Amino acid sequence: MIEVQNINYSINKRQLLSQVSFNFSSGKLLAIMGANGAGKSTLLKVLSKELPYQEGKVRLAHRNLNTYRSDELAQIRAVLVQQNTLAFEFKVDDLVMMGRYPHFTSRPNAQDRAIVEYCLNQTGIAHLANRTVHTLSGGEQQRVYLAKVMAQLLDYESLFDKNYRSEQPKYLFLDEPVTGLDLFHQQQLLTTVKELTHKGFCVVAILHDLNLAMQFADSVLLLKKGKIVDYGVTQKVLQPDAIHETFGIQVKLFQDSQLDYPFIIPFQENIYHKTARICQV
Numbered sequence: 001m002i003e004v005q006n007i008n009y010s011i012n013k014r015q016l017l018s019q020v021s022f023n024f025s026s027g028k029l030l031a032i033m034g035a036n037g038a039g040k041s042t043l044l045k046v047l048s049k050e051l052p053y054q055e056g057k058v059r060l061a062h063r064n065l066n067t068y069r070s071d072e073l074a075q076i077r078a079v080l081v082q083q084n085t086l087a088f089e090f091k092v093d094d095l096v097m098m099g100r101y102p103h104f105t106s107r108p109n110a111q112d113r114a115i116v117e118y119c120l121n122q123t124g125i126a127h128l129a130n131r132t133v134h135t136l137s138g139g140e141q142q143r144v145y146l147a148k149v150m151a152q153l154l155d156y157e158s159l160f161d162k163n164y165r166s167e168q169p170k171y172l173f174l175d176e177p178v179t180g181l182d183l184f185h186q187q188q189l190l191t192t193v194k195e196l197t198h199k200g201f202c203v204v205a206i207l208h209d210l211n212l213a214m215q216f217a218d219s220v221l222l223l224k225k226g227k228i229v230d231y232g233v234t235q236k237v238l239q240p241d242a243i244h245e246t247f248g249i250q251v252k253l254f255q256d257s258q259l260d261y262p263f264i265i266p267f268q269e270n271i272y273h274k275t276a277r278i279c280q281v
């Protein structure tokens with residue numbers, strides 16, 4: 001469970017988050033959405049304790065975020081940042097193993113190695129295990145970093161037992177995880193992430209694609225200039241008025257009988273009317 005109460009965050013007298021409040025349950029995927037500069041990454045950094053909030057309260061698993069030591073937090077929450085830069089050359093499997101560092105002192109054991117192998121397979125990068133990370137394409141690297149954060153949070157038992165739930169809640173924060181991925185890998189990555197929610201993970205992801213959010217997110221939080229426009233169940237929140245308020249664009253929702261969620265098409269009013277007139281002629 002994530003509980004956020006009246007968070008304010010400002011820098012150089014500029015208010016980046018204002019009175020942000022929401023509660024979010026474990027075992028679900030929350031999409032944070034909003035225009036560029038709305039404060040999405042700032043909010044994610046506050047939730048993951050990368051940035052200290054100045055006012056308000058954040059609680060993870062009913063405990064004040066500020067009371068977690070960094071080694072405690074490293075065992076229960078992982079963060080996939082927007083841009084990863086590596087100072088040294090690492091092999092893919094070594095980088096994924098770095099996700100296990102909070103769990104062992106000197107050397108990884110057989111369970112750590114099994115978790116890494118599982119994550120390499122789940123993210124479809126097992127064939128790249130011996131490559132150096134900087135020789136991979138941007139999309140391949142993105143999957144390596146996802147494997148690393150999965151390795152950080154997964155329990156060994158969960159590899160074999162579909163119904164296994166960790167005693168400690170796990171929190172996964174993803175900043176634009178599908179940016180740069182092709183269509184197939186966008187679907188694959190979010191399917192993998194969704195499966196983590198079935199293991200009880202609480203996942204918060206910044207997404208820009210309304211249709212991906214509609215397809216995968218259980219809840220959506222719309223942010224504009226650091227304030228919440230709307231928050232709640234995905235299909236209730238992703239409606240034309242709220243989308244217009246958040247992004248300044250008009251959209252239409254369409255339902256296909258084979259889908260259990262609508263899809264969203266943006267349109268510019270003038271273009272739409274012109275096209276409609278042309279079609280009527």
Ligand SMILES: Nc1ncnc2c1ncn2[C@@H]1O[C@H](COP(=O)(O)OP(=O)(O)OP(=O)(O)O)[C@@H](O)[C@H]1O
Pocket residue numbers: 011012014016034035036037038039040041042043
């Ligand atoms: N250290 C900083 N100093 C000054 N302004 C900052 C700082 N960090 C962020 N900002 C500003 O805060 C606003 C919110 O930034 P943030 O990165 O949270 O936006 P975002 O919603 O994640 O945007 P994007 O979709 O472009 O990634 C932006 O206008 C940004 O320029």
